[in-house]
Amino acid sequence: MTTLVFLDPAHPAGRVADATVPNILVTDQGLTRGDGIFESMLAIDGEPRKIRAHLDRLAVSASTMDLLIPDAGVWQAAITTALTAYAAGAPEDSADHGASNESRQCVVRLIATRGPEGANSPTAWVTVSPVSASLAAQREKGLAVLLLERGYDSDIAARAPWLLMGAKTLSYAVNMAALRHAHHQGADDVIFTSGDGLVLEGPTSSVLLAHVSDDSGVPLKRLITPHLDTGILPGTTQGALFAAAQEAGWELGYGPLTPADLLDADAVWLISSLRLLAPVTTIDGKEIGTAAIRAELTAELSALLATTL
């Protein structure tokens, strides 16, 4: 079941629509040109998580795209309307605190397109839908990952703003093709690398690695993620985890990271709003850390992350 609410000046709290029937014109530039932006966030027990971080990133994406979208308050009203409608239509047990984690969670998507050709007015909507069961399974089972080249050098973002690096656009065909390529090779997911050999991000996630001892074997707790200068998307979940981990005594670091750094880490994760922390078991077939360390660190960091949700 998908609940759908359009942002509509005539309906300040949002206009509820039926997602099972067509609602979009064939001339919408989100459809004909992938010309739009989106965010996906988790909601738990009807509360959207990290809503401020997602609305901030949506605003950055809109600005990068020269797209005028409704203000944060209008999005918040529509999100509330959509979550309320979703809860009203959901099976009984999903409002029950005794229910499984999955049934207490749902996905909130925010989408804004440049609107129909010639109309000069964006199309904007919110959907709420169940969390895919396969995402939850990935947290448990871990991910076999391929390194795939993204084609861009790591210094491209600053000098070529028209490439829209760091904006979360609807033009995700390459991200989807990279995932299909990985699946055809028997892998689960992808970590993109730059033309100049740096680690970037996953097609739908940020990359995170941990070290629990230094080169001499002295214990430490260090989390590292690639630097944003490489043109990657700022991860809202990575940001939330870093804040919580720092309070818990972890050192934080920011790349440049190379594939060798990933292979050398005690653990590597793909981290995103819906999947949360999914441990990487292998990269190009080489095991990362050990099953015991991966499990221990994933449990520790997932508990930290849960305090932020």
Next chain:
Amino acid sequence: MTTLVFLDPAHPAGRVADATVPNILVTDQGLTRGDGIFESMLAIDGEPRKIRAHLDRLAVSASTMDLLIPDAGVWQAAITTALTAYAAGAPEDSADHGASNESRQCVVRLIATRGPEGANSPTAWVTVSPVSASLAAQREKGLAVLLLERGYDSDIAARAPWLLMGAKTLSYAVNMAALRHAHHQGADDVIFTSGDGLVLEGPTSSVLLAHVSDDSGVPLKRLITPHLDTGILPGTTQGALFAAAQEAGWELGYGPLTPADLLDADAVWLISSLRLLAPVTTIDGKEIGTAAIRAELTAELSALLATTL
């Protein structure tokens, strides 16, 4: 006015729909991920031009994207239905051979997406609509063009098929952003260059240059376009023009081309199915050839191209 016809197994000739009302689900992956492909072609007096070249390229795009789409015959039937419906609904004079070129022409778009999430069946449709007046004006007035970096090296296509180079996908946000960037700088259009400094293509066109004398001033007639190995889209109109020009005694050449080659040419054009041959007046502010040579060569090649339409 836009005429809309869906490809639909229940309607072998295509299902006519009303393009002014919503026809697409918000969960369609063409919309949520730019996950689909398209073609745009010209029709004159109700006859689609280069239909075989466009259907062949659509099939290549589909194959590159692992997208199962209807066969060419199904597309052809829907195109015929759409053009017939468009002619029936068009103002009287558009069927009149005494009418202006513009009113005798229309745009046929073919679009196929991966369909709604979870449905495992593509959404495919044809639209017919008028040619934008601004495109015709560009043929007359010429184009001020900016060189912008596309971010990819020219050898990426062969080693990174997941980047979908050479497929005409709906993920055109970067192409649109490059055009906006040019417009903000007072330019009309863009020629993309590779990270290693080669000329690629326009955001919605192929690049073509002409020499009418060699380095010693000896007359010749040579047309050159960038080599497809660079990962660019094979231009159907460039292909048609090359065939006609060869018969008319032009030599044909294929890049690699650098920006210096463009500046050194007697004329440069952006060439595409809808705009046809649009002469480039300046590149990064530097004039290409002279107004007289541009006009003469544009007239000569446009006449050749017209024989293929």
